[in-house]
Amino acid sequence: MEFALTPEQLELREWAHGFAEKEMRPVAQDYDEREEFPWEVLQKAAKIGLLAYNLPEAYGGGGITSLLSSLVIAEELFWGCAGIATAMGGIGLAALPILEMGSEEQKRQWLPRFTDPDHVRLGAMCLTEPNAGSDVVNMSTRAVRDGDDYLITGTKTFITNGGIADVYVVFAKTDPAAGYAGVSAFIVDGKTPGISSGKKFKKLGLRASHTAEVHFDQVRVPAANRLGPEGQAFLGAMKMLEHSRPTVAIAAVGVARAAYEYALQYAKERVQFNKPIYHNQAISFPLVEMRTKIDAGRLLAYRAAWLADNQQSCNLEGSMAKAFCGDMAMEVTTQAVQTLGGYGYMRDFPVEKWFRDAKIMSIYEGTTQIQKRVMTRLL
Known part of the structure; x- marks a missing residue:
């Protein structure tokens, strides 16, 4: 049984720690005090690949697909500032369901949006609702089939990067009577008409991250954006x-x-x-x-x-x-x-x-x- 990190993992730890120490620690208190989104820090992180290190190289990411290696990096970033690290991690939260459930075509279409070192594009995963947190089956957001599209209506809450994301992954009921088997997931472009930001929450901690409600009002999403078979999300x-x-x-x-x-x-x-x-x-x-x-x-x-x-x-x-x-x-x-x-x-x-x-x-x-x-x- 080996408890030592590999040479590569040690290098990753030093890489992440250096960024946390030089770019996060000095500004952490200020962003926390002002409750302001750390765009400048994220832009620096994007330049060196820290926003997409855990995405496959085929889609422009850093290719660090080992979860253990990702943990080595994440510990250092959260050591630097949990709020800034959460803002950075919101991208991975949106990318993860695409990686887990998406087709190859969907991965090639959507994941490169998160890997451009010159442009920070945020992702958001929309699962929690005002009346359905851990009780996922009780969600009320609906996705109704309309020809080659779905119309999504509902409200999500406590969403990291909610209202400012470029890409949303939205969980919604396609068959309300089917319980767990009636939940589907969709990739939604943040510029789609019908998406609006609700209130931004003022939080106890993680104040550098943006947490808000997101409203979906008859948001039209192509059926091609559904992740996996209907009802399997x-x-x-x-x-x-x-x-x-x-x-x-x-x-x-x-x-x-x-x-x-x-x-x-x-x-x-x-x-x-x-x-x-x-x-x-x-x-x-x-x-x-x-x-x-x-x-x-x-x-x-x-x-x-x-x-x-x-x-x-x-x-x-x-x-x-x-x-x-x-x-x-x-x-x-x-x-x-x-x-x-x-x-x-x-x-x-x-x-x-x-x-x-x-x-x-x-x-x-x-x-x-x-x-x-x-x-x-x-x-």
Whole structure:
């Protein structure tokens, strides 16, 4: 059993870490404060291939198709800034269902839109609705066949890049009476008439990413844009989530690691009662526990990714990693704030931002409770 990363993966980690350190960390606080979309950072990322590194070379991407290698990169980006990394990752969220469910013709038509190093084109995956989050079968968005087209009507919410995306992947009911077998997915050009942006949400964390409602009013989409057979999108969505949950797990690891590293350095430098506070067990023991749980979370995520890379199911292991790491990040960032005491509560210090960013890790891509339902069924 080998725990070492390959030379290529080590190079990828240094590549991503360098970008995170030089281009993300210096502006993270400012974008968070202003709740502004980081267009300039994304343009720099596009230039060096960081927006399309995990898309196949055949469509202009970086060709890093190993999920484990993608996790190595993602940890560093989320270490840099979770909000900016989420804005960058929204592209991959839209590309993933096209890769999982799309035909070769659809891949060649749509994926190159995300891989142009000179133009940032955003993607958005539209699954969640105001009254249908984890309960996908309860979605009310409809796609009604009209000749060679479909007419899509409904509202999606909590959509990353919603309202500003160039390409949407929309999940809708084509047969409301068929339950899970009545859900289909469609690729929708962002310029199609009938698409409008709802309110942009003001969030606790991830403030550099754009999250909004998206309204579809009789949006006409060619039947050729349907992903896979009609009524088969739920299975595709579950397969997509199986592979995206390890990525959320490693995102939580990145945020937790950032907070831990800062708290550790602070504890070594902060002097109270004539010695650095690190020498007090009340400080050092929690830091040891933080490091242990960060490493445990990373190994869980790596195992799930390794299974996926070896064409094995990682449904159980991905849910384990996602549930554990989501809660772990909240625990570690809370302890980081506590380590800094009053300074940790102040916005002049970055741990309060990591604390706010961490909370979403146990919510999106399936809450911790949903992961436990998945695990209960699989056990």
